[in-house]
Amino acid sequence: ALRAELEAAYAANALPAQPFRADREAIGMRRLKNACLGYLAAIEDGAAAALCLRQAGEEGACMTDVMAATSALAACDGPAAAAAREEALGLYYSRHAKGNDLLVCKWFTMQAVADTADCLERTDALRAHPDFSLRNPNKARALIGAFAANPCRFHAADGAGYRWLADRILEVDAINPQSAARLASAFSTFRRYDSGRQALIR
Known part of the structure; x- marks a missing residue:
C-alpha cells in the first residue's frame, strides 16, 4: 500500500x-x-x-x-x-x-542471518567456501555465530538449527575452546523459549 x-x-x-x-x-x-x-x-x-x-x-x-x-x-x-x-x-x-577478510566476514554474516527457507543449507554450504576456516575465530563467529543470532531460522521448530550449532560447537571446541564457549552462549537463554524448543535444546 x-x-x-x-x-x-x-x-x-x-x-x-x-x-x-x-x-x-x-x-x-x-x-x-x-x-x-x-x-x-x-x-x-x-x-x-x-x-x-x-x-x-x-x-x-x-x-x-x-x-x-x-x-x-x-x-x-x-x-x-x-x-x-x-x-x-x-x-x-x-x-x-575477495581478498578482504573483513568484507568476507560481512558476506558470510548477511547470508547466515537471512530469514530464508534455505538459510541453514546455505550457511552449512558456506563452511566449504575457500575463504572460511574454523581456525579463524572471526570467520567462525561471522558464519556460525551469526546463524545462532538468526531468530527465525536458528529457532526453527524442528530443532535443525540447534542440532547444527551443537555439531559446530563440538568442531570448534577441538580447535579453540574459548571460541566454542562463546558460540555455546546462544543456548544460555533457552528458558525464555516455549517448552518444545526448551526440550529440543536440552
Whole structure:
C-alpha cells in the first residue's frame, strides 16, 4: 500500500555515487534511502529486486549502499528475487570481499542471518567456501555465530538449527575452546523459549 511513497522517498534521497559525501545531510539521506530500499525489497517482486540489484552493482557506490542493497536481497526468499539475490551476492564477493577478510566476514554474516527457507543449507554450504576456516575465530563467529543470532531460522521448530550449532560447537571446541564457549552462549537463554524448543535444546 505504501509502495509509491517508498519509491518516491528512495528517489528523493538518492545521491550520485561520486563525488562521495560524508556530511550529516548525506549520511541521513543514505540512511533514509536504504531504509526505503529494505521495505521495498520485502515485497520480493521483480521490480524491487531489480532496484536492489542496480544499487548493489553500481560502479563507484559507497560501501554503505552496496551493503544495504546486498543485505536486502540476501534476505529475499521469493522466486522473483532469486536470480537477483545470487547475482548481488556474487558481485559483492568478487568486487569487494575477495581478498578482504573483513568484507568476507560481512558476506558470510548477511547470508547466515537471512530469514530464508534455505538459510541453514546455505550457511552449512558456506563452511566449504575457500575463504572460511574454523581456525579463524572471526570467520567462525561471522558464519556460525551469526546463524545462532538468526531468530527465525536458528529457532526453527524442528530443532535443525540447534542440532547444527551443537555439531559446530563440538568442531570448534577441538580447535579453540574459548571460541566454542562463546558460540555455546546462544543456548544460555533457552528458558525464555516455549517448552518444545526448551526440550529440543536440552
